[in-house]
Amino acid sequence: MKPTLVLAGLGHGQLEILDRLDEIQEHYEVRFIGGRQTVYTGAFPQVIAKLMPTATVRPPQLEPVAKRVISIDPHEQTVQTEKGSILYDQLVLATGAKSRGIGTPLKPMTQALLEQIDLSQEVIIVGGGKAGVELAFTCARTKNVTLYAKRILPEAPAHTRKQIERLLVKSGIMVVKQQIQSDESEGLLLDATGVVPVEWWAESGLAKPDRFIETDAYLRHDQFRTIYVTGDMASDLNGGVDAVRSGRYVAKRLLGETTRPFRKRQSMNILLTTSGHALLTFGRFTWHGRLPYYLKRFIDSRYVRHYN
Numbered sequence: 001m002k003p004t005l006v007l008a009g010l011g012h013g014q015l016e017i018l019d020r021l022d023e024i025q026e027h028y029e030v031r032f033i034g035g036r037q038t039v040y041t042g043a044f045p046q047v048i049a050k051l052m053p054t055a056t057v058r059p060p061q062l063e064p065v066a067k068r069v070i071s072i073d074p075h076e077q078t079v080q081t082e083k084g085s086i087l088y089d090q091l092v093l094a095t096g097a098k099s100r101g102i103g104t105p106l107k108p109m110t111q112a113l114l115e116q117i118d119l120s121q122e123v124i125i126v127g128g129g130k131a132g133v134e135l136a137f138t139c140a141r142t143k144n145v146t147l148y149a150k151r152i153l154p155e156a157p158a159h160t161r162k163q164i165e166r167l168l169v170k171s172g173i174m175v176v177k178q179q180i181q182s183d184e185s186e187g188l189l190l191d192a193t194g195v196v197p198v199e200w201w202a203e204s205g206l207a208k209p210d211r212f213i214e215t216d217a218y219l220r221h222d223q224f225r226t227i228y229v230t231g232d233m234a235s236d237l238n239g240g241v242d243a244v245r246s247g248r249y250v251a252k253r254l255l256g257e258t259t260r261p262f263r264k265r266q267s268m269n270i271l272l273t274t275s276g277h278a279l280l281t282f283g284r285f286t287w288h289g290r291l292p293y294y295l296k297r298f299i300d301s302r303y304v305r306h307y308n
């Protein structure tokens with residue numbers, strides 16, 4: 001009898017695993033918990049900017065046995081869902097983290113949120129990181145935008161920070177360099193301040209309260225080795241590129257294709273700025289111009305096409 005592999009959540013990493021479903025099903029009885037479709041975050045701002053018709057991606061067909069993970073008992077090796085308890089021999093977690101809780105959460109990302117943004121004329125974005133800045137630029141093409149951020153792109157070199165700040169203002173975005181007071185907002189308030197852990201992780205004994213999940217060098221839970229952790233849930237991973245890479249790696253592990261530890265790499269990010277332009281960042285290296293824009297559009301449309 002094949003061991004039971006439970007895939008929980010439709011995060012970016014899980015899409016990579018589901019992409020190899022046929023091979024994986026040769027070795028495991030696979031059960032999937034989650035939705036039938038999800039939103040690809042890389043393309044989310046492009047949909048707002050009307051550069052792409054959709055950011056929704058659908059994995060290869062696998063009938064979900066339940067929609068939501070409620071909790072996990074790692075000792076009994078069971079996942080509690082709205083449909084009851086499911087036993088696993090191996091479990092892959094890809095349910096992502098959640099927004100901090102200011103205004104409307106960006107995470108988990110949904111099609112309904114995209115529609116809400118589309119209908120709003122006044123948008124207030126909190127957070128000056130890559131996601132907040134890209135959202136501000138793309139929303140500003142059709143809306144009035146206020147960006148609350150103590151610092152803009154804090155990890156970028158000073159000259160890039162200044163350049164982007166100038167472009168934000170030139171694009172008509174009101175940049176407020178202070179924290180938002182909760183009663184100040186008139187319009188749709190979007191939380192781009194980053195993600196925080198979800199309560200059920202600690203309640204299930206998978207993490208300390210308010211902490212991300214610790215893993216070993218093979219992306220297995222550091223205590224419960226039958227659980228793989230991908231994407232934002234894992235304390236050592238950060239961002240969508242890491243999420244995708246972690247999923248690819250776990251697929252290889254499940255198929256016995258690698259015995260090597262997961263290697264963390266510096267990842268390249270590209271964010272849309274003004275029309276026809278984007279900012280590429282790779283560590284401290286940055287490049288603003290047209291080529292990063294075309295590169296991003298090529299990468300993201302290829303990704304969305306692949307899953308549709």
Ligand SMILES: Cc1cc2nc3c(=O)[nH]c(=O)nc-3n(C[C@H](O)[C@H](O)[C@H](O)COP(=O)(O)OP(=O)(O)OC[C@H]3O[C@@H](n4cnc5c(N)ncnc54)[C@H](O)[C@@H]3O)c2cc1C
Pocket residue numbers: 008009010011012013014033034035037038039041042044045067068069070094095096097106107108109131135230231232233238239240241242243269270
């Ligand atoms: C606006 C924006 C733009 C971004 N752009 C980029 C970018 O260009 N490049 C980049 O590297 N990163 C980007 N990021 C960060 C990126 O979105 C995350 O790092 C990435 O989505 C993490 O993927 P994940 O696999 O952890 O899970 P997620 O993508 O968060 O997906 C989790 C999935 O699990 C589902 N789920 C949640 N809870 C449960 C549950 N209890 N049971 C079952 N299913 C559940 C959710 O509905 C969702 O489908 C961006 C973030 C934002 C907010």
